[in-house]
Amino acid sequence: MSGLFLTFEGIDGAGKSTHIDALAGAFRAAGRTVTLTREPGGTPLAEKLRALALNEPMDALTEALVMFAARRDHLLQVIEPAIARGNVVLCDRFTDATFAYQGGGRGFDREVLQQLERWVQSVPAIRLPGLRQPDLTVWFDLAPSVAAQRLAGARVPDKFESQPQEFFARVAEGYAQRLRADPRRFLRVDADQPREGVWQAVERGVRARGLL
């Protein structure tokens, strides 16, 4: 069976986590081997970079470079080998997050991000000029005010979770721009509904594309 690469996106607190696990269960029940991973992170080096990115103050270019450095290691060490083995890779965040958070939230230059995307996602398994991109990106779309209510008191906020709602409004617009640029890759899910409704939308969307 061919490998699959699915990514999950949304502002902090949009509710991705539960559904990634549930989807992993559905793929396993269908006989697939699943690789569950996340960004920034997923390798020992990328997890060290994650700790820096989520906790240390840095300028927007430095932040973008750290995200893409972690991504390059993760792609080469984990994602590409798993896809080559025929696994289903379920990755909590990927490059859309960089366009949304560093591009939208921080206002960083999207052309620089596009160049970094081209460098980092050019991999030997894919003939140029193609790039490694997800087969499907599930975007959990939720208003920043609702996400903030869900996160209130849930955990100690990191550098991003401490940002004001206006930051997350820009992040959400960053996701919307990525969807407009490549609508076939995205499944937009209305995350402002009970968990069961969100799950049904995720499962239906994945099945409708013939991936499950």
Ligand SMILES: Nc1ncnc2c1ncn2[C@@H]1O[C@H](COP(=O)(O)OP(=O)(O)OP(=O)(O)O)[C@@H](O)[C@H]1O
């Ligand atoms: N549909 C829902 N309705 C109400 N609360 C929810 C729903 N889905 C998740 N939650 C709650 O909202 C909080 C954030 O959810 P979760 O951690 O899954 O979000 P996330 O998108 O993975 O966040 P992050 O990206 O910041 O890790 C949790 O306390 C979770 O229990």
Ligand SMILES: Cc1cn([C@H]2C[C@H](O)[C@@H](COP(=O)(O)O)O2)c(=O)[nH]c1=O
């Ligand atoms: C990949 C990526 C992530 N971020 C931000 C988004 C979140 O605030 C954190 C990751 O935390 P999570 O609880 O695991 O979702 O990092 C970012 O700013 N840029 C990126 O490329």
